[in-house]
Amino acid sequence: MGIFLDEIILHLVAGKGGNGVVSFRREKYVPKGGPDGGDGGDGGSIYFKADNSVSTLGHLSFHRKIKAKDGDNGRGKNQTGKNGEDIYIPVPPGTSIYQDNILLADLCNVDDTFLAVKGGKGGKGNQHFATSVNQTPRKATPGKKGEEKNLKLSLKLIADIGLVGLPNAGKSTFLSVTTSANPKIASYPFTTIYPNLGSFSYDNIEYFIIADIPGLIEGASEGKGLGTRFLKHIERTKLLLFILDGEKIEFEEQLITLFNELNNFSSVLANKPFFVSISKIDIPLVQSEVQKFLSRLPIEILLPDNKKVMINEIMAFSSFNKEGISEILAKTSSFLIEQKKSQK
Ligand SMILES: Nc1nc2c(ncn2[C@@H]2O[C@H](COP(=O)(O)OP(=O)(O)OP(=O)(O)O)[C@@H](O)[C@H]2O)c(=O)[nH]1
Ligand SMILES: [Mg+2]
Incomplete structure (x- = not known):
């Protein structure tokens, strides 16, 4: 490339x-x-x-x-x-x-x-x-x-699923284990400076494209970090997959930051269907924190502009031992297949 x-x-x-x-x-x-x-x-x-x-x-x-x-x-x-x-x-x-x-x-x-x-x-x-x-x-x-x-x-890249998460959340690693894409992965933030695309097949009939964009941080919509320059690439996706960084623990705060930046960027993004996931559950401490958080579901997130977002389900996964990965692909694929049917 x-x-x-x-x-x-x-x-x-x-x-x-x-x-x-x-x-x-x-x-x-x-x-x-x-x-x-x-x-x-x-x-x-x-x-x-x-x-x-x-x-x-x-x-x-x-x-x-x-x-x-x-x-x-x-x-x-x-x-x-x-x-x-x-x-x-x-x-x-x-x-x-x-x-x-x-x-x-x-x-x-x-x-x-x-x-x-x-x-x-x-x-x-x-x-x-x-x-x-x-x-x-x-x-x-x-x-x-x-x-x-x-x-x-x-x-504007055309992908089915857009990955949204803070820097270091494990987005590129997720892309690398679910698709044949080979993005750069590292333990420092903003490893990804340009969007990456990869595709996976579901049941060998449907192919879906995932877009991995640079991490979003608080203030991104005002230009902090790499800003929102790359958010436009997920404006055309059909579904967003939030990846919360398992190691960062404050899951609710991460969600608020991400939703807030999307909201500030565009109403198109803010109104897109989404799934929420948490990465790195191979780490024992993360495992237990995730369990605690999941027991609170459904969770209502209150954004700074008083908008409320309801989270009913969260999928936990590890790109290292592949736990939870096939469930995420099955869920997102089923959603996309249903969406396609309903548009026919
Ligand atoms: N333990 C563990 N570490 C992971 C996992 N997935 C990613 N990591 C590590 O987390 C760090 C960040 O991973 P990346 O995939 O580069 O994160 P990113 O979200 O793409 O980060 P940016 O491109 O900077 O936004 C790397 O050190 C990865 O090895 C996982 O499932 N388990
Ligand atoms: Mg990356």
């Missing part, structure tokens, strides 16, 4: 149309034949196309200016110039395209395509300008300029 890049501004220039030409048929003994100036070819256009072969916008970082080829000029004998080739720029599904902060397109599904800048039309050769009174027109038109735009691309 290349560098992670989820925003980029590109300068796109479509090809200019080729010129139409003035030309006359040359035939033996005929000093001046009829007009036979061909048309110019059209300039190449530039499209964006959603494609799973790329997962970020990183491949565009060295190509901030992209120009399509011009159309060739027309030639004698009514020959039309060659069209400039169109360019299709692959972008990951989930890419939105903006011009001056106005949304032009949202490429959500594979193969969604958007015409970003249109190539200029080729000019007309003098063959088109012959009239009954003018059999030898000296007029041809030049090719038109191609469109030129500065466009901003912004990527």
